[in-house]
Amino acid sequence: MPPAVAAAALGVLAVLYPGSGSWPGALAVDLSGPLGRAGDWIVDHRDSHPVFLYFFGHVSNVVVVSVRAVYTLLLAAGWSGVVALAGLLAWRLSGVRLALTSTAALAVCGLLGMWVPTMQTLALMVVAVLASVLVGGLLGLAAGLSPRADRALQPVLQTMQILPAFAYLLPMVLVFGIGVPAAVLATVVYAAPPMARLTALGLREADAGVMEAAASLGTTGRQRLLTARLPLARPQILLGVNQAIMMGLSMAVIASVIGAGGLGDRVYQALASVDVGAALAAGVPIVLLAVVMDRTAHAAGVRLASPPDASAQRPFLLRVFDGWYGRVLTVLAAAAVAVAGRMFGAAQWPESWTVSPAEPVNRAVAWMTDHLYSGVPVVGGTAEWAAGFTGWVLDPLRSGLQGLPWWLLLLLVGAVGLLAGTWRTALTAVLALAATGVLGVWEPSLDTLSQVLASVAVTLALGFAVAVGAAGSERAGRLLRPVLDVCQTMPQFVYLIPVVALFGVGRAPAAAAAVVYAVPAVVRITAQGLREVDPAVVESARSLGATRSQLLWQVRMPLARPALLLAVNQAVVLVLAVVVIGGLVGGGALGYDVVVGLAKGELATGLVAGAAIVCLGVMLDRITQPAKGVRA
Numbered sequence: 109m110p111p112a113v114a115a116a117a118l119g120v121l122a123v124l125y126p127g128s129g130s131w132p133g134a135l136a137v138d139l140s141g142p143l144g145r146a147g148d149w150i151v152d153h154r155d156s157h158p159v160f161l162y163f164f165g166h167v168s169n170v171v172v173v174s175v176r177a178v179y180t181l182l183l184a185a186g187w188s189g190v191v192a193l194a195g196l197l198a199w200r201l202s203g204v205r206l207a208l209t210s211t212a213a214l215a216v217c218g219l220l221g222m223w224v225p226t227m228q229t230l231a232l233m234v235v236a237v238l239a240s241v242l243v244g245g246l247l248g249l250a251a252g253l254s255p256r257a258d259r260a261l262q263p264v265l266q267t268m269q270i271l272p273a274f275a276y277l278l279p280m281v282l283v284f285g286i287g288v289p290a291a292v293l294a295t296v297v298y299a300a301p302p303m304a305r306l307t308a309l310g311l312r313e314a315d316a317g318v319m320e321a322a323a324s325l326g327t328t329g330r331q332r333l334l335t336a337r338l339p340l341a342r343p344q345i346l347l348g349v350n351q352a353i354m355m356g357l358s359m360a361v362i363a364s365v366i367g368a369g370g371l372g373d374r375v376y377q378a379l380a381s382v383d384v385g386a387a388l389a390a391g392v393p394i395v396l397l398a399v400v401m402d403r404t405a406h407a408a409g410v411r412l413a414s415p416p417d418a419s420a421q422r423p424f425l426l427r428v429f430d431g432w433y434g435r436v437l438t439v440l441a442a443a444a445v446a447v448a449g450r451m452f453g454a455a456q457w458p459e460s461w462t463v464s465p466a467e468p469v470n471r472a473v474a475w476m477t478d479h480l481y482s483g484v485p486v487v488g489g490t491a492e493w494a495a496g497f498t499g500w501v502l503d504p505l506r507s508g509l510q511g512l513p514w515w516l517l518l519l520l521v522g523a524v525g526l527l528a529g530t531w532r533t534a535l536t537a538v539l540a541l542a543a544t545g546v547l548g549v550w551e552p553s554l555d556t557l558s559q560v561l562a563s564v565a566v567t568l569a570l571g572f573a574v575a576v577g578a579a580g581s582e583r584a585g586r587l588l589r590p591v592l593d594v595c596q597t598m599p600q601f602v603y604l605i606p607v608v609a610l611f612g613v614g615r616a617p618a619a620a621a622a623v624v625y626a627v628p629a630v631v632r633i634t635a636q637g638l639r640e641v642d643p644a645v646v647e648s649a650r651s652l653g654a655t656r657s658q659l660l661w662q663v664r665m666p667l668a669r670p671a672l673l674l675a676v677n678q679a680v681v682l683v684l685a686v687v688v689i690g691g692l693v694g695g696g697a698l699g700y701d702v703v704v705g706l707a708k709g710e711l712a713t714g715l716v717a718g719a720a721i722v723c724l725g726v727m728l729d730r731i732t733q734p735a736k737g738v739r740a
Contacts, residue, residue: 131551179227182227186456188448189443189445193439194210195210220389221463228369229397232288236356237299237353248305258312280366281366302351307344350402364376379693388469389466476610509554559690559695564680566623571634574631575630576638604617625682637672
């Protein structure tokens with residue numbers, strides 16, 4: 109009945125508003141006036157209204173003081189103290205290998221001449237991640253303990269995760285102005301949802317038998333929470349902390365466009381001037397910082413989940429640095445190194461120890477531009493590839509979507525939603541797509557949708573092909589693992605650097621960056637699903653004479669369907685996030701509107717484009733959402 113009613117309603121609308129693919133103007137709502145007036149009111153009253161003076165003003169001051177305190181502490185420790193603290197902490201948590209990795213990574217940041225920007229980014233990250241973990245943990249605690257709070261928070265958290273990072277910046281700039289407070293709070297809003305959702309998941313999935321046993325012993329609700337539920341939820345909570353770190357670092361880089369400073373500002377300025385060498389010099393420390401923080405957080409989680417056996421034979425130094433006194437010794441040792449470094453005049457990274465890769469990288473880029481950009485025999489150049497992808501894939505797909513009658517496109521989306529899920533799935537997808545028309549951005553939304561669909565198709569083709577090889581070969585899997593780890597810890601911004609160098613600017617480079625960003629997740633999820641197929645079923649099919657191709661297409665792929673659907677869902681979400689950022693390199697459409705709204709302070713343009721992106725994300729997520737249900 110609901111699909112029939114929806115189809116009838118669309119039919120009536122089609123009769124009342126016939127025409128081509130453009131959305132009827134009578135069904136659109138112009139929000140530029142109200143949003144513009146709201147933005148003007150905020151700017152006019154930001155320095156006088158009590159809400160701004162006595163609430164947002166104090167929040168801004170706390171953020172500024174916190175970031176400045178951490179940054180001052182890092183500068184006071186000097187490069188020797190920071191490197192020593194990172195190395196000792198990694199050694200305590202995981203051993204010599206992680207300690208050497210952390211020390212070498214920070215040393216490379218100094219060698220590239222990026223020590224001070226790295227410390228600026230690290231100070232902002234420490235404050236933003238701590239606030240994200242605190243806010244996300246409290247929200248997750250509420251959602252995990254109260255079903256009513258969970259139902260109220262879930263749609264909000266899902267929308268916050270779908271909303272592109274750029275869309276968070278404009279309202280923060282309006283309220284707090286350009287600077288560190290807006291950057292930190294935008295990072296907190298972006299990084300808190302995964303912490304909240306994973307914390308709530310861990311609390312809800314606590315072992316019912318353990319909880320019942322704790323209740324039978326007469327424990328209070330608070331005691332059960334502190335002694336049973338939270339310890340059982342520790343793996344999910346630590347995973348939430350890890351995700352908050354990764355998303356916080358990604359957002360901290362993007363927030364450089366509103367005055368966050370640090371490494372992100374160097375990357376942004378280099379991209380603006382198409383200086384690939386300078387962008388790479390700042391991009392490499394971002395990746396190294398992400399790797400160090402990711403590995404350290406993971407090691408801390410493993411250490412908390414399974415503390416070392418006191419009876420086991422361990423090196424003397426590790427036993428000395430165990431326990432609470434080990435933490436004190438770690439800090440004291442790092443402080444001693446910092447003091448020694450200042451005594452010997454090594455507070456700042458020596459200029460003579462720096463190497464600038466900008467010039468050789470730019471020469472390599474110039475060589476690639478001269479020899480690979482065009483005129484390559486047989487295969488053509490990257491310019492031809494970009495032009496071919498644009499002319500043969502992106503342009504026809506965009507023209508096809510924009511040329512379809514709007515009501516027919518809504519019917520097609522509803523049909524896909526019914527095939528993928530239930531009538532609720534179809535109704536949500538149809539309403540989400542229709543909302544882009546009501547907002548007055550129908551054609552830009554379809555332009556963005558065409559880029560997302562094309563990028564997802566390429567991502568799935570490459571990801572599935574690589575995953576099949578990785579799942580079938582232990583050696584290939586081991587070789588791919590570090591590559592996938594690095595790719596998944598790299599912030600979205602960094603992917604634009606090689607893309608601009610190889611393909612220039614335009615929609616095709618934006619799609620290429622999205623593909624490179626999303627492929628690792630697809631490979632990892634798909635390969636894991638193929639490896640987890642029941643070996644007994646595979647062996648049974650092999651004993652019946654099935655070929656390798658039959659084993660893949662008729663046995664492994666069908667049995668790994670939940671993982672494949674989850675990979676599709678993740679590909680859609682990740683591609684949409686980068687296609688929007690592609691507005692910085694000529695991607696156009698909604699991403700460009702968000703960038704323009706941020707650059708010119710146009711609240712209506714930026715927020716409407718951001719809302720339309722959320723609607724596209726909701727539509728695509730709901731259509732692929734059954735992956736999660738099947739997987740569960």
